Amino acid sequence: MTFFLAQNGVLPARPSAHSGTLSALAKDGVTVLADDFSLQERGITQLAEGVTVSPIDVVVDHLAAGHKTLWH
């Protein structure tokens, strides 16, 4: 499973009181990605443990691979 954070969804990717859940997801084997453009727009440069910066191309990769893709 891949969890892709975009838009305001990248805000909890900052090291904060809310980022522990994302780090726990990553420790459990979920790939947690944060959209580079959304991060740049919000001036976020430091990410919580387990969260990786990613281009949005990853979403297209998963779509093209036929992976179930849900927007929430």
Next chain:
Amino acid sequence: MADTTIAIALMDPPYESENLTTALRILDVAPRRGYNINVFAYEGAAALAFTRQAAHPNPIHGKDVAQENHPTTKDQIAALLAEAEKHGGKVDWVNCGMCVDERGVNEHVPGTRRGSPADFHGFVEASVNVLVIPTK
């Protein structure tokens, strides 16, 4: 890669939600790979391809139209169609007919077309994957 077809359903109107910025970024990647894209523009998104959108100046900031360089979604869609053609992919962009009638936005970018939710059903059947980006 022209045999790879992705469908996307959009519902947000132009110039309101960041969802569309993200959607257009996704749509920008796919044609560069030569993928075929099926887009169903539903509800407010039916106005994305409306050709009478006009760029505007920004008098508060003292900028004329050229300086403001305001992007319009109709131009972004036209660019998407051109990019797909350049890379050998196809874009089937359907504007929901009832939605455009309700909004009076039935003059659409050439290369897009009028359709119905039945087209979306066809897109789901014909595509390797579907991403639905709903309004919130």
